[in-house]
Amino acid sequence: MLTMKKTLQTLLFLLGLSAPLAAQVYTTTPLITGLSNPVAFDIAPDGRFFLTQKGGVSLPTTNAQIKVYSAAAVYIGVFYDLTDSVNCDFERGLLGITLDPNFATNHWVYVYYNYNDDSQNGNGDERIRITRFTEVNNVGTQPTNIFDLDVSNSIAGNHVGGNLHFMNNDTSHIFFTIGDLAYQQGNPSLNYANKLTNPYGKHLRINKDGSIPTDNPFYDDGNPLATNCDWIWSYGHRNPFDFCFSPVTDSLYSSENGWNFWDEMNQVTRGKFYGWADCEGNFLNSSSSNPCNVPNAVLPIEDWGSPLPAVTGILYYSSQVMPEFDNHILIADNDYGRIYNITLGNPPAYDQFVSRVQWMDVVSESGGLTTIKQGADGCVYAMKGGYTSNGKIYSICPQNLAINTPSTDATALHLAPNPVENQSALSYQLTESGTVTVRVVDLSGREVAVVFTGTQMAGKQQLTIDAKALNLAAGTYFITVNTGDSQRATKLVITN
Ligand SMILES: [Ca+2]
Ligand SMILES: [Ca+2]
The missing domain is CATH 2.120.10.30 (TolB, C-terminal domain)
Incomplete structure (x- = not known):
């Protein structure tokens, strides 16, 4: 069964299909x-x-x-x-x-x-x-x-x-x-x-x-x-x-x-x-x-x-x-x-x-x-x-857009600390393996930076959002995690 599943995952990668996140709430x-x-x-x-x-x-x-x-x-x-x-x-x-x-x-x-x-x-x-x-x-x-x-x-x-x-x-x-x-x-x-x-x-x-x-x-x-x-x-x-x-x-x-x-x-x-x-x-x-x-x-x-x-x-x-x-x-x-x-x-x-x-x-x-x-x-x-x-x-x-409301949803995006001066840890749950892109967008929805793009396996994922390395000025942004056919977003506040 494991082999069959791996073969299926490989096939999905070859077909360019991507992994679904949990449905937006x-x-x-x-x-x-x-x-x-x-x-x-x-x-x-x-x-x-x-x-x-x-x-x-x-x-x-x-x-x-x-x-x-x-x-x-x-x-x-x-x-x-x-x-x-x-x-x-x-x-x-x-x-x-x-x-x-x-x-x-x-x-x-x-x-x-x-x-x-x-x-x-x-x-x-x-x-x-x-x-x-x-x-x-x-x-x-x-x-x-x-x-x-x-x-x-x-x-x-x-x-x-x-x-x-x-x-x-x-x-x-x-x-x-x-x-x-x-x-x-x-x-x-x-x-x-x-x-x-x-x-x-x-x-x-x-x-x-x-x-x-x-x-x-x-x-x-x-x-x-x-x-x-x-x-x-x-x-x-x-x-x-x-x-x-x-x-x-x-x-x-x-x-x-x-x-x-x-x-x-x-x-x-x-x-x-x-x-x-x-x-x-x-x-x-x-x-x-x-x-x-x-x-x-x-x-x-x-x-x-x-x-x-x-x-x-x-x-x-x-x-x-x-x-x-x-x-x-x-x-x-x-x-x-x-x-x-x-x-x-x-x-x-x-x-x-x-x-x-x-x-x-x-x-x-x-x-x-x-x-x-x-x-x-x-x-x-x-x-x-x-x-x-x-x-x-x-x-x-x-759900979870409000930064002061801790989530009980295990599949949601989590950022900690937030607000942050420099480095914040982003975690999220993938229900299947596939291609993932993590972006920083401003309040108008414009892309400011790409944090990560590549394939990730099913399960819990963790990335670091480094404001200084990404050249992000103080302000309010959204972190989006996109898998091609689904996306979730959460708010990030960067302080001076
Ligand atoms: Ca007239
Ligand atoms: Ca009419």
């Missing part, structure tokens, strides 16, 4: 709790969390606040209270939030909300606003409206859209969404979304001072309310809830809530038409069998059938901390609290669907997810939000 931790109807959050370069609370689900509006928490998830305070300005009824409210890409120097924070100058009875002046604040010692100052649109035709109060983001490689434009405001419940002949003369059912783009970019695809006279709506980036959306960009190509991926049959994920391209209300998913509106045959309609890259999960937060994951998701889309839902893992093909464009699996059911109690983000530490942060008085932000990390 994730730790889900509720970091921030007790939030009242939270919707969205962003993470500052220093790790602080900035989040929005919707303001309730019916009038009168209460606690429509922007709140700040430290990088360690300790509550700092109310950044700004918009309760007297926000209409929270139904899907309206204080919704999206994004920090300026140059936040570290300009301290600008942008929020998207339904404004009502008489929010306590709902009969006031209905508007969608984007307001910019300047952060001073965790407090919002100098509120400046950069987008202010009369939406008094928003009778139904749902399909508001409501998120806003910057591209990764373009710091001068704000992208945001407005849903079709449930106008006529999607009657194709009356619908807003498939017409260029209004901003509803659209992805929109403005300069960050609120002016209109002249290179928008349907720019004509600079007046968004005459002829073409000059803000439009793409059209034919029902309720595009959230969106994200590839950090490499700036491709835009959007989650969209469907009507009867299909939720969608779209890869959104400048100037294209995404079907609604002529089509839902890959089919004609109100049909589950007749294919969408509308000229120029771009079909979704992926869809979810009945019962619709109401897809919400969407994240383009990019890090070697969880390499199993590198260049994957993670997308959350509102109805179950799940996160789906979508594998895309055709790099670096990543414009082809390969597969979708459910990664995990984050929210064990009732409630759904609204927003997911990638932290600087490579972990995923997920917000339980919307119609809940006990909203939370969870961190989802590879």
Whole structure:
């Protein structure tokens, strides 16, 4: 038997196959709790969390606040209270939030909300606003409206859209969404979304001072309310809830809530038409069998059938901390609290669907997810939000990523001492023999050094991480152990 096993191992080496590590295990931790109807959050370069609370689900509006928490998830305070300005009824409210890409120097924070100058009875002046604040010692100052649109035709109060983001490689434009405001419940002949003369059912783009970019695809006279709506980036959306960009190509991926049959994920391209209300998913509106045959309609890259999960937060994951998701889309839902893992093909464009699996059911109690983000530490942060008085932000990390949590998992990576000034001993368990590469990567996932590459036998392995020999400056890194078809990572802190 021993000989046969050795022969098999030799054969595996010759075939270039590698040894599996134990499957990755994730730790889900509720970091921030007790939030009242939270919707969205962003993470500052220093790790602080900035989040929005919707303001309730019916009038009168209460606690429509922007709140700040430290990088360690300790509550700092109310950044700004918009309760007297926000209409929270139904899907309206204080919704999206994004920090300026140059936040570290300009301290600008942008929020998207339904404004009502008489929010306590709902009969006031209905508007969608984007307001910019300047952060001073965790407090919002100098509120400046950069987008202010009369939406008094928003009778139904749902399909508001409501998120806003910057591209990764373009710091001068704000992208945001407005849903079709449930106008006529999607009657194709009356619908807003498939017409260029209004901003509803659209992805929109403005300069960050609120002016209109002249290179928008349907720019004509600079007046968004005459002829073409000059803000439009793409059209034919029902309720595009959230969106994200590839950090490499700036491709835009959007989650969209469907009507009867299909939720969608779209890869959104400048100037294209995404079907609604002529089509839902890959089919004609109100049909589950007749294919969408509308000229120029771009079909979704992926869809979810009945019962619709109401897809919400969407994240383009990019890090070697969880390499199993590198260049994957993670997308959350509102109805179950799940996160789906979508594998895309055709790099670096990543414009082809390969597969979708459910990664995990984050929210064990009732409630759904609204927003997911990638932290600087490579972990995923997920917000339980919307119609809940006990909203939370969870961190989802590879097990043993937290250096202060000793592991009881014998197959995990161990580093000791850690933090370390110079030499730390790395140990791990291989379940089979094979080719192994041990790397040091920085917080952005970039390879800094290769510690070891070669074949190792099954069993416990030990290596020395020598910071001076590897020329590693003081800071936080990840040590990754890769066997070709599996990888585990652990955090290493190097001190001076
Ligand atoms: Ca115009
Ligand atoms: Ca569509």
